[in-house]
Amino acid sequence: MAAHFGMIGLGTMGSNLVMNVADHGFEACGYDRDPAQQKRLMEEAKGKTVTTAATLPEFIQALQTPRIIMLLVPAGKIVDTVLSDLMPLVQKGDIVIDGGNSHFVDTERRFLQLQNSGVHFIGMGVSGGEEGARFGPSLMPGGNKESYELIKPIVESIAAKSDEGACVSFMGNSAAGHYTKMVHNGIEYAMMQLISEVYGILKNVGQFNNAELHQLFSAWNKSALQSFLIEITADVFLKKDGDTPVDLVDMILDKAKQKGTGMWTSQSAMDLNVPIPVIDAAVSMRYLSALKDERVKNSKFYSFSTEKNSITKEELASACKNALHFGFLLSYGQGLQLLGVASAQYNYNINISEVVRVWKGGCIIRSVLLNDLRKAYQQDNALSNIISSPVFQPLFSQLRKDVALVLKTAMDNGLPAASLGASLHYFDAYITNRLPANLIQAQRDYFGAHTYERIDKTGVFHTEWEGKPPVVTSAQKPKEE
């Protein structure tokens, strides 16, 4: 029997997706260069409509046409290798889906390459980890609408379901799917960093122990903060270390690793001149966390006399909750603004309100906050930034005070809160009528004749700044008096 769906790459994600496809009434065939992976899948998928093929040509033969072939292999060169192995075997009209975390520039290149040969290429973001792949991920496919229609019955069946339907939709042209997934991950970095900052403050200032943190995060998960990341954080605090009598979280080294998708988000935002400082700070703080040896060394050089904390445990918990609410919203807001700008710049034609809908279930950044974000973009799909939306205006004003309180507490105690700080500074700047950037323009014109604009008339202006200090090289530098 010819299979409806083929998967290349039978690691945990690939195998789980194959079983998910089979659970929804489709025949699925898997291929992996490693026969052990094929064997593992066949054992796990006993009784399901799953087959495997020993070679790539056999795999291709096993699929009904037009073929739907998904790749779940590590992003980068391997995707190109698999594609070049596949190309002589597939035919016009077949669909190849890359489900890995590929860089959007690679996806744009591959999309064009395959388009020229009549094969459809879909770059599809897949979120939700192993569990999501098995029982319902959030899927972000991009490419061309025609090929999406062909995979729609399968992807709609296997995707997570929210109160607004299957968590999949055509994201847009070319690399729109992978761009959206990249931004998803940038937001994921920001939310995780914000949670870790608040954890540090609650633990070190509020003296919350892990059992209390579990209680607090569980309660938050029944509030406006309800989300996958808050839920799993509550669980983390409960886990005992198997080897020692302490809690596992306290035994884990404080160096956060990354595979690079957050960095890509920041890089792309810089290219497009979109400010996303909450995400940028999250990326930088992962790098800083990795500098463990230097941190340990420096910790011996400095010590602060910290203020006596007058804030009660309850007050601190309540302020932290509001600070997270504020930071989470701005993480989403910055990511979505970037998505809007990228969509216009790269002709992706992404519908932001639909992206928000797709993120409501299955993915790592799913949360109830997305309901309000959806409302804001449904009211105005061309919304530049959520700060301007009437849906959020009263809320931001109300939460701001607690963000400042948490930051002040963190600073008084020498605790870093870079993403939370970035969220407040970003917000304050975004609502400031006149920023001090006029001075930067004056300086630029002073030393480089870069010109400036004026507040009272249009055009560009330059001033002959008098009394410029003479150019002094370091060798001639005058002695200080």
Ligand code: 6PG
């Ligand atoms: C998801 C995740 C997934 C991956 C993270 C981890 O949406 O399911 O984002 O794609 O596990 O990207 O990323 P880092 O290793 O960079 O933290």
